[in-house]
Amino acid sequence: MRTRLRTRLAQRTAQHTQCGPNRSPNRISPLAIDSRRRLPLYIMSESPNWSNPLRDSRDLRLPRIAGPCSLVIFGVTGDLAQKKLLPAVYDLANRGLLPPSFGLTGFARRDWTQERFIEFVKAAVQAHCRTPFKESTWRNLAAGIRFVQGTFDDPEAFERLSATVQELDRDRGTQGNHAFYMSVPPRAFPQVAKQLAASGLSRSSEGAWRRVIIEKPFGHDLASAKELDSVVSEVFDPSSVFRIDHYLGKETVQNLLALRFANAMYEPIWNANYVDHVQITMAEDIGIGGRAGYYDGIGAARDVIQNHLLQLMALTAMEEPVSFTAKDLTAEKTKVLSAVRLPKDLAANTARGQYAKGWQGSHEVVGYLEEKGIDPKSTTETYAAIRLDIDTRRWAGVPFYLRCGKRLGKRVTEIAVVFKRAPHLPFEQTAVRELGKNAIVIRVQPDEGVTMRFGAKVPGGSTMEVRDVNMDFSYGRSFTENSPEAYERLILDVLLGDPPLFPTTEEVNLSWEILDPIEQFWSTLGQPQAYRAGTWGPAQADEMLARDGRHWRMP
Template identity: 85%
Template sequence: MSQSPTTAPAEQPWANPLRDPRDLRLPRIAGPCGIVIFGVTGDLSRKKLLPAIYDLANRGLLPPSFGLTGFARRDWTEDHFIEFVRENVMAHCRTTFREDTFRQLASGIRFVQGSFDDPAAFARLSDTVSELDRQRGTRGNHAFYMSVPPRAFPVVSRQLADCGLAKSADGAWRRVIIEKPFGHDLTSARELDRVVSEVFDPSSVFRIDHYLGKETVQNLLALRFANMMYEPIWNANYVDHVQITMAEDIGVAGRAGYYDGIGAARDVIQNHLLQLMALTAMEEPVSFAAADLTAEKTKVLSAIRLPRDLAAHTARGQYAAGWQGSEEVCGYLDEAGIDPDSTTETYAAIRLDVDTRRWAGVPFYLRCGKRLGKRVTEIAVVFKRAPHLPFESTATRELGKNAIVIRVQPDEGVTMRFGAKVPGGTAMEVRDVSMDFSYGRSFTEGSPEAYERLILDVLLGEPPLFPTTREVELSWEILDPIEEFWSTLGQPQPYRAGTWGPAEADEMLARDGRHWRMP
């Protein structure tokens, strides 16, 4: 695990005075530090970042010597910005709003007005950071959160370098947090990495994939490696195929400027779904330190093989008008801000194979889309049928394949599907039943938001949940040939809003003698 000079190694928790060596279960508490958010007035900041920072403070995981600085073009006073933070925290925080917690947080809140191309604004930001060091005791430790479009990353990085904020002395740390997308193809991802790495040390660059901060995604590792009953059957001898689904029931309203030209595959498959696939398929790591986790995920991504026939084993679609529940909704091409001739896909499905001994012959099907039947993200490991069933054929006609389904959202948990005898009667009749584990029903502790976990990890300098440069590059190497092929096809196949995607997605699995799960 890469560490900054002031971050205690994981194996020496006593080096952190806030941790008691007699009880390693104590919460991880950030040391003195500050965070600067660029794009602080945007949706991500309002709905996720500011509430997450408040929730961390409310849980006692941020120190009294913490500073929060917002950078935006708005001509606001500091008091105006503090009220903006209060409104959004109250609207979106997960924990109970407490006035004393907010007052403590607000005493360290600052605001800098300016644009990204204004050196004077960054000089004011440098003065603000120095003032927080003196008055709040942040000790020169600062993270810079780029909640901005990728095209702004280079200019912000260079401005931070020019005003002296990218580097710190006297053992303090400076870190940069980059939101996806990490480029729009392999070439742009490498250029983005080059520009950011010129300013920040590579070990100080944290790429946020918020799915990796979700409790259920981390529970996948516990499910596999803390239990003897699953790992022995987690291979090609027993697994028929794996389906990874991220379905949304919303359209692109409000995000047309970002989404059109990007599409479902670049938006979701390149990062979220390939990361979930890597965690599902990887070998047991030596430890859960960043380097060991990354090594195993990288092996999976390196071993992924594209289908030989992209026409037969990929599918894309674009939602048309239909009904989302009881609401009639418009099609993608009728959304405000969308080019009526757009060929951007709102649904994408692909088959991938992993050329390793564990997974040889097991297809992984990844799908994502907007305006689908409901909002759900899940990983379904579907097992082969039993080689012999000593029952009458009529007794098992409704029996499907066994499956373990990890539900990432919204109802986090794990479901096991297996065959059981129907009660009553003298005949043996077997049907599918489900055994369900739900986080909400099994634990009294509430699950923190993904951004709480990830922001705290950045402040602690602990990078296990953040994709590395190599992982990002490998993901683009997988997706780029598919995108290049799709670019020759013209308009995606339409599907009605509220359904589960285009017909060609069903045909894709039917060619393999399989069908999509109904979540």
């Protein structure tokens, strides 16, 4: 196998390094050795007439490697950058997926020297990196690290940033390819975008690219999302705008597509003929932490349902795409979101709550209104549950229940496809009193995997006693490969210009069209219903399903 791969690689490299009007033998050079396959890794240039031989779509075993480029992070001193973004960049470098000609620039208000910033990055990497820390990898990465001090309203700071980017082009060979990551509050997006335009940083030169990465939420309602999209589109080409939803970068979410479309046993029953309902849950056992300034006024539905859960619903309900390209995946997800119908009675089919003081494990915790920085009269919900219907042939009559919340019983994100009861049960009533509905549960986090729930005969005895049992598949136990963090996958996709995992403008707008009427209705209700910390939400949410003769799964 290794010999065949080396031969194929050598042939492909020879083809791409032939001299000609559009090729240069200097465009490709060995970078490192892949420790798993012992194959040379190569740098690729994003020139229109140049392609990386290791990115040939016909051979998915070969790694995708970013070309010369840099990443600029706004808000680089925040929690997201420290715990996710900076470690992800290091892990990509450690896996040989970033070129030697890579630069990393931090933009923040702190009055730091470049040396102080490099120490900060190293500390964040050592504390949170997924792969082993190696001094050789760190030295190569640190040589391309820069820091720019400034505020978003300071044009001179962006001029300094422009000079830094040009320095990286000159000294690191980043070739004019730069991505700008907005790890900042949503209200700062338009200001940063306009500063990038005014300083010329958003303009691409011939054969190079500029891209912008925007963290969710993209707006706080449909009107603000459209306004923000208008501002960003004036600065960057729509194809250069990447809206991050880190849930779409999780291996389990991507494997949902494999579960559905690579296995003949599931797709025939993935429809209203067999499915009773679908539950999508994102539960957190933590409170708001230090996010009071962001969270209050946003709430659980805007924070989680509008992006994460509606995207999970779209992937669960969509038809099989023609291919897994961005265009075809988006087309199918958009059809689902376009077909969503809200219930007529929002009072009966939605629920919202606010955690009160209670016990989280062995620790007593305060309620939301007692959290530091929260208005004691706040009506922001920390729990939200809604019922949605999808008016398509496949899903007509199947309700989708979405719920999320903080300070719940445990941390878990899952998609549960619950099936109808068997039409005929030739067993005594006493023998099946515990028998429930079959279910396929896709566990997104923390224990990624799939559980199938079905009825089985209890061993022994003279009667046919049937009991519900679980058959469990865990990614961690089934594969020796370590799953990369979601941000590793997504950052690499941005640097490669590969957009399948990023929501489009249309998807974002359709999601707000679904949520806005619910938020408007809730705004007339006053205080959310309280629920004790460590429980599974307000009684209102249980009543919502009870009206339909159903109940929430206990993860």
